[in-house]
Amino acid sequence: MKVNKFFLLCMVSGVLLFGGVSCNKETGKVNIFTLQDDIDLGNQLAEEIANDPVNFPLLSRTQYPEAYERLDSILDAFLATGHVAHADAFPWTAYIIHNDSLINAFATPGGHVYFYTGLIKALDNEAMFAGVVAHEMAHCALRHSTDRLTRHYGLSMLLAVVLGENPSMLAKIASEIGSGLASLAYSRRQEYEADEFAVKYMSSTEYHPMALADFFTKLEDMPHPPTFLSTHPSPEDRMEKIEEAWIKYGSHVGEYFEDRYQAFKNSLP
Numbered sequence: 001m002k003v004n005k006f007f008l009l010c011m012v013s014g015v016l017l018f019g020g021v022s023c024n025k026e027t028g029k030v031n032i033f034t035l036q037d038d039i040d041l042g043n044q045l046a047e048e049i050a051n052d053p054v055n056f057p058l059l060s061r062t063q064y065p066e067a068y069e070r071l072d073s074i075l076d077a078f079l080a081t082g083h084v085a086h087a088d089a090f091p092w093t094a095y096i097i098h099n100d101s102l103i104n105a106f107a108t109p110g111g112h113v114y115f116y117t118g119l120i121k122a123l124d125n126e127a128m129f130a131g132v133v134a135h136e137m138a139h140c141a142l143r144h145s146t147d148r149l150t151r152h153y154g155l156s157m158l159l160a161v162v163l164g165e166n167p168s169m170l171a172k173i174a175s176e177i178g179s180g181l182a183s184l185a186y187s188r189r190q191e192y193e194a195d196e197f198a199v200k201y202m203s204s205t206e207y208h209p210m211a212l213a214d215f216f217t218k219l220e221d222m223p224h225p226p227t228f229l230s231t232h233p234s235p236e237d238r239m240e241k242i243e244e245a246w247i248k249y250g251s252h253v254g255e256y257f258e259d260r261y262q263a264f265k266n267s268l269p
């Protein structure tokens, strides 16, 4: 289909004016996805992950109730702060992936957060791990994935909206993410933002927010630092900004919960 530029511009501004496109309140960025899209997309991805036990060997909730009880209590502590956007709208769910060799964590849109046993076992205390949990939750709450997808799909998505609701679009996007065609990789700005919000959330809990900075020190000191560090902003820059955020949100002094964390680690296979 050939469309002249002026016509396209009119259509795009029409969409911007008459709905379908909203500004992400938290980040101030245009996000062409709705809140329900975040939820639907996240649920689809979570289902794909659940159906792929070779790549994502999820720890069973029924087999490891103690581990999940602890993990859920960390999520609940953040959701109760009143600072996590969409705390009531998203189906917040945490998962543990049984793979000791991966020091990693990730999130889907809409509040599904995943943590590898390799990450949990590498850390020293619950506050440090809670910092990572808060960071992943911030990516969801700030809708970073759909902000990125908005850039990736841009005009083609806008056209789909203009030309009528396209129900298969989300399924298409989910499969493109699964096959690596569309990336959910976050930008540097989004990483800093997730760090800052993690500190903000932590400042309203029992956890010491600076444990998030300790997490990066810990990663740096590892003989083989995890690869995701190399794609993120440098740990030094992040630690500096985390400290700035800590002061900004009141220099809250919390606890580390070392013993409780040891029990959490012991409850894993």
Ligand SMILES: [Zn+2]
Binding pocket: 135, 139, 186, 191, 194
């Ligand atoms: Zn991140």
